[in-house]
Amino acid sequence: MSAIAAPADARRPAWRGLIGFNLLTGIVLAIVGYIFGRWIGTLIHAPSIDYFADIGENDIAILLGYLFGVIGFLVGLGFANYPIRRLLGHPPTLAEHEDEGLGIARYFRLCTDHKVVGIQYMVGIGVFFFVGGLNAMLIRTELLQPNVHVFGPNQYLTLVGMHGAMMMGMMTSVILGPFANWLVPLMIGSRRMAYPRIEAFTFWLLMAAGVVLVTTIFFGGFQTGWTGYTPLGIQNTAGYDAYIGFFALVGVSMCLLGFNLLATIITMRAPGMTWSRLPIFVWSVAATAVLMLLAAPMLVATLLMAAFDRTIQTGFFLPGVGGSGFLFQNLFWVFGHPEVYIVALPGFGIVLELLPVFARKPLWGYRVAVAGLLGVSFLSFFVWQHHLFVSGINADLRPFYMLSTELISLPTGFIFLCAMGTVWRGRIRFTVPMLFCLGWVFNFLFGGISGVFLSDVPSDVTTHGTFFTMAHFHYTIMGGLVFTFFAAVYYWVPKMFGFRFNERLAKIHFWSLFLAFNSTFAPLFAAGLLGMPRRVVTYPTSLQGINIWVSVSAFVIGLSMLVFLVNVVWSLLIKREPCEPNPWHSRSIEWQLPTPVPVNDFDEFPVFDADPYPYGEPAALPAPTPATGAA
């Protein structure tokens, strides 16, 4: 973030900067809107819903409070200004805030510069990532003993649900939010996203969603886990309204983010940036964006129906009044399975994008890699009932879902093939981003192979719903997404923020995370096989040894994340070393730009004549400057 203040600010008193459409106004209007919504809600009466008086909570009021609170927040940030101006007949304009200087203030208001939004995403999601991680630490604290000792079962399940919802909701955008928003326009030679206001909108909506989820603790939490199955969800107390509000907002944000990225990639490519020259990271973003665009509306609709069930007594998901719990399970997983690939695919893209740089070779099998990304994206819509193998739903379709689930390992195998081809006979440099990519190879291998056991129905009967499943998806999501996220952080953040990370701390971070991660989740496969179901607050005393081991390892993961935070504070604030323009000697276009990247990105639009991996081809580009000890 630049310390240069905008010239206009110099003549005004400092406090004047607080007045206007910004985060502060947004928070104030959010509170006003919330109170207004609660008040409206108490005015609504009908014989069928008056039992609210008996149970001491009014879900209509709570949900309307969230709705108007979020609207107030967005209006306060200035999202209503442009539509209102257009309604009043003003001509269309673009990017109101790009000309308001480079000050730090633009990070706290509606800003349509894709680089600002990327950094807003990184910091904002990062905060919630650490909140979710802290929940995991508390969960593992409770599981140190086989009986209830720190939290009651209700608090425990709320922590489990918040951890899951935070990580599966907020973190869907953990790579697409910061890195796709920041990088995709640069990589395809555009100065902006296709819809810059929608881009900013997705970020602020996601932040509002995160706050809504946290407010569940004031309403007694929710006991459903992140999957929120009904009828249990309908039976839950008001904390479940926060879950509904949170996930519906996340769904809207995801859908718009995917829509925006897809539109950008299709329409905003510079001359010469053909589909076969697109960086593989952009392909992975496109494949993910398709999933977000098509899967997220299903989630929003599902949660809307659940909200109706809880408020105006519709009974979509209630057996006994014409509804069905299977309906919720189906709708949720039609969204939910594409969603786990929404979190996995960008990681594939980052690994394939970084391996060529650090093996000093072109990406091997570009077309196979693209086929792999699109294949995963396509197949992920046809596998959702493998979450319901023993549920009793449509049992004759199980062979089909077994086949479709196992077929997904084909395109995933393409990604491995391309990674393996790329490193072969390369000149491999063990930089920190490279280490995280190699960590992905190891973790995702075991995540994928344990998935084969879960996709085979006879094996799944015992492992379904146990810690085996939980270990499997932590291997794919934490071992896949989080490792590639950190690979991207160590690789691109020097460009984004203009400073270099302390390499020793970064290596400590990687090795402690890698070892503690495997030490945490590998034993959980065993815990599941030994008969420990998921989401239990108590377990047989014979499993205490394994649980203590896992908890201690999980605390080491927490410490390892602290090392990362220390590194950020150290490298950004205490001992700031500026980053040279291209420390990794990458041939990709974003590294050819100055650091920090100018507001307008390019003086003139670039023209592409090759893909970004011309390594080993001396004629392709001017040779990079000699190494200056950058690792």
Next chain:
Amino acid sequence: MTEPHHLRRVVVIWLIASLIITPLICFLLAPALPPGAGSVEASGQGTDNTVLFALSTPVALAVLVYFAYVLVVFRERDPAAMLEGPAVRGHAGIQLWWIVVTAAIVLSLAAYGSVRLLADGAGGGQGPNPIAKPNAPAGSGGPLQVQVIAQQWRFTYRWPAYGGVETPSLELPTNRLIVFHVTSLDVIHSFWAYQLGVKADANPGLDNIAYVTTKGPMNFDIHCAELCGVWHGYMFDTGHVVSSADFATWIAQQARRFAPATRSLPPYSKTYFPEPQRRAG
């Protein structure tokens, strides 16, 4: 200095590693894996696990050996020299063979799993109209119907063949085909009889059928395997497989003991539609 044949070396290391490690895993680890051999279906799951290990171990080893070799042999020894690797962008033959081999593995896995599943249902819940119906062991007296009724937060068992008595605990006879009819009175639960290899979700208003063929006398753990509310973690129990004579004694005793309760129960039914659910207070 002649360049060694790297690919041949990788293949040889992989072959040796696979020949040593795969049998170790298949013959030592896989048979010891839960749920064990407590029922015909549990043993069947063990067979599946062994087959999956036999196929996946060499695949995992191939990737691990390959990367270990590459990272050691092709590491950059002189980072300052800024040397680059060969500009190879793919190999049609390798790509084709990769697709053929992985597709063959995947399709055979899916075919194998389907055949195994359709043979006896593997102990999983199959819904109200099961397609995989195992045969009862010869001379065992036909299948025994047991209804598992889940509610927050316990399981009870109803026996249509014994006057519809509802028992708080579960005992099963040895060497008998058991037909579990799993249903729920409130939210979704999951009936998991761990050592029997049985798991079937309990849905309100649905009769979820799971088959299991018991073997010798044993105890088995029962857990709820689907989050069902605050006391989900405490929804567990122990069941017993006992000899046919002991079972007959037990069920007769239960029928006598709970006779007054049985009279006030609703008649035996595949599902019990509870009162329409509303929000809890």
